[in-house]
Every structure is written in structure tokens, then in C-alpha cells.
Amino acid sequence: MSNASVLFDAPGPRARALSRTLSVITAVLVIGGLLWMFLVLNSPKESGDITLPGMFDESRWDIFANPEVWTFIGQGVWNTLRAALVASVLAVALGVVLSLLRSARNPWIRIPTAVVIEFFRGMPVLLMMLFILLVFSTGDYWAVVGALAIYNGALIGEALRAGLAALPRGQREAALSLGMRQLQSKMLVEFPQAFRQMLPIIVAQLVVLLKDTSLGFIVGYPELLRTTMNNLSSFYGNRYLFPLWVVTFLIYLAMNLSLSWFARWLSRRTASRYRPSGKGGPPVDPTQGMLVAEAMADANRSGSSTGDVAPGSRP
Amino acid sequence: MDVIIENLPTYLSGFGTTILLLIVSGLAALVIGTIVAAMRISPVATLRTVATVYTEVVRNTPLTLVLIFCAFVLPYLGSRMPYFVAAIIxxxxxxxxxxxxxxxxxxxxxxxxxxxxxRSVGLGFRQTVSLVILPQAFRMTIPPLINVFIALTKNTSVAGGFFVIELFAVGKQLANDNGDAVIPILLGVATFYLIITVPLGLLAVQLERKWVVQR
Structure with missing residues (x-):
């Protein structure tokens, strides 16, 4: 269904002309809207007796000529990246452990792990940050890192578990019949495959993690958002609120878009390497990928299917 | 445990605000999202581009940043709306x-x-879409949509940091007031979130099992 033209006959000259006209009209409307927004923001505002300069006036942006402001912002970016990096490493490690425990054969291990995962998956990260902050009084940095690590660790663990369950049963049977032990088969044969299969989903989850470091704003960790929107804006005054917001927005966009592109590239690469015939890679969207993996796992469980249906065939 | 029972009315009022936030912004997101999705598959190229750019930009912006814009920057630009409306937007x-x-x-x-x-059986555009495509698309859409709403439930907690007195803000307040019972209070808050998220999650898995394997 990626090619919608199957649905209707090829458009004739009149339909094509109509589509072109509509295209131009929307383009004009969108550009006009943006222009209007720009003009409204840029127009000087009367406030009581004084006239405030427009939002794009030079006097509102002059702080960005000061290198110290940029060092300050750089410090915030570094704090964001530092928290995200440490939390990602811990989250992946935790996810690996949880997925192994979750797919253990012993129900005394498997079921409590499942409950723990469900518990952490269903809770807001912010609540966990507050919990760590108040109960363990670890300081803001570890509250942010700890909460992000636990929450995303639970999600990654569930993704890896689904990846393990979606593997063809033959893999495990082959490993066992070669004389490997349960644990050997899991660590040497099944887990590496599941990890590779789920790698795009894990990276997509790490994009979410990077975005969620901004919650540090609420618990008082001086990451990018707090640096710009709280420290800098109270230091320089409210009139820099809008410019500071725009700069923060652009920095976040740059960071997250590059990571998202990396995730997409990775997903394409793994897709083409492991399934040369399949065109569409596994889904980048974490939840969607999870559902597909779960469905595959079910198909494995329920029937004689050897799991040769590539998940990539279902985008 | 006593602290929770004593403060149950406070909890419930916070829970009510959370539910209200969830329903109103969920419905609004459904409307906007449907329009954006329709734009993305439309034959008009400009609409597609606009929708793609919108999706990419908003998806890669942290929620906290959006909330700051609605709660702090917009009032400075001259809007007069309560924080609750700002949070919903x-x-x-x-x-x-x-x-x-x-x-x-x-x-x-x-x-x-x-x-x-x-098409090759001879169905027209309307018939193809309404009889063949949409019934199948619907099944594949509902479970991910439920997951989106689970995420929204958890995200409403962020509004608690911006002067909306919902569950998270209530919990924070109660934890400040009863310094000796922080753990039960926060676990109580967590329970209320789990009341929404866990059943929704089970529903999503159930529907997925029921529908996808059939194909």
C-alpha cells in the first residue's frame, strides 16, 4: 500500500492539472501563514506606555553574540548528553539482564520479572525521577539517569524478550542438538540474533531517552532546557524568553534528528544485510516493531511455522 | 497506607484531572493526527511535504519544550489562557x-x-478502499493507537510540572507535606497510573493476538 496509485486509474491531464493547482494553493497558503506569523511576531508591541521591540528585533538576540552565553549553553548540552549517554548504557545493560530473566525457564524467575517489567513500563518516568530524588536523595543527576535507565531498561528488556521469542524454534533446537546447554544456546545462539534483530528498535528507544532527559527541567537537573529556559532567561530577563526558546528548540531538533537518522540508517542496513530479498526494513517505531515481534512469537508458538516469514515483509 | 486513605479525596481529584487531560487531549490528538495522516497519503505533493515536516519536527521535540512554549512563552507573546488549556494544547x-x-x-x-x-477483480476506488483496505488497516491500527494513548497517559504527568494539579502534582504536594511517608504516597500515585496503563496494555496485546494472526 505504499504506492497509492494502485487504488485508482492513472490520473488524466485534467486530474493532474487539478492536483498541481491544489499543490500551488497549499504552498501559497502555508508560506502565507508562516509569513503572517513572522510579521505578527516581528511587529512591535504596545504594553502600557512603552513599546516593546518585535520578536526578531536585534535587541532581543544580542546575547547570542556573547561567547559566554554559548559556553553556558554548551555546558547544558553536555549535561544533557552526559545524562543520556550514561542512562543509555545502563538501560541497555539492564534490558539485556531483564530479557534473559524474563525468558528464563524457571517460572519463579520469569513471572516476578514480568511483573517488575510491567510495573516500570506503566509508570511515568517523571514519577520515578521524583521517587529516586525524594526516597534515595541521590541528587538530581542520578535521579534523572536512574529513572531513565530503569524505565528504558524495562522497555528494551521487553523488546529483546520479544526478539528472543520471535526467533525460529529451529535455532534453539539446533543448538541443543549440538550438545550446548540451555544457557549456552541462549547466550551464544539466540541472544546475538535477537539483539541484532531488535537493534533498530533499541536505538529508536534511545532517541526517546534523549528526549526524556528534558524532564530534568522539572526535577532541577541543569540540562539544556533548564540552562536556557530557567538560568539564562532569569539572568537576562523575560525579553529573551522567545529567542532562547527558539535556540533551544533548534539544538534539540539537531540532536534528535541526527540520532533518528542514524536509527533509520541502521534499520535499513540490518534489513538489507539479513534479508536481502525484503524491501521494507523492520519498523523503526518501537511499539509497532514490538507488536510485529510479538505476533511472530505467537505464530511460532501456535503452529508448525518455522518462522520463515520475514518480519520485514510487514512494514 | 493510612496516608493514602486519609488523602484519598485529594488523590481522586488529581486522578480526575489526569483522566480529563487524557481524554480531551487524546481526542484532539486523534483529530489532528487523522488530518496529518490524510495529508501524508494525499496525492497533492505540497500537503505531503507539509505533513512530513510537521511529523518530523514535532516528533523530535521534547514534550517539556512544547509545554514550556505553551505555558511560558505564549503568555509572554500575549495569550491569556489558563495553564490547564495550555497543557491540553x-x-x-x-x-x-x-x-x-x-x-x-x-x-x-x-x-x-x-x-x-x-482492482483486478473489478472493484472501483471506493469499493477497494472501503471493502478491502480499510477493514485490514483498521485492525493493524488499533493496537499501536492504544500504545500511543498509554504513552499519553504517562505524559500527562509532565503537565504536573507546569501548574496543572493532576496526579503527579498531587503526589509531589502530598510528599512534601508528609515527609515521613514519601514511599507509600508515591507508590499510591504509581498505582493510579497503573490502573490506566496496565489494562490498556493488556487490551492492546489481546487485540493484536486476535487480529494479526488471522491474516
């Missing part, structure tokens, strides 16, 4: 691209062969 805008993606992936998930088969 921020949550709906933030959630809408995820809804759009869920819808779009559902439609894209129907194999092309289905449409080709329908």
Missing part, C-alpha cells in the same frame, strides 16, 4: 504525529497485493 500537539504515524503505518501495512487483487 501542548499534549495534543505533541501526541498528534504519533497518532498520524500509527494510522499511516496501518494503511501502509496492508500489502499492495490486496489492492491489486481488488
Amino acid at each position: 501542548a499534549l495534543s500537539v505533541y501526541t498528534s504525529p504519533f497518532v498520524a504515524e500509527a494510522l499511516r503505518s496501518g494503511i501502509n501495512g496492508v500489502p499492495v497485493g490486496q489492492a491489486e487483487a481488488a
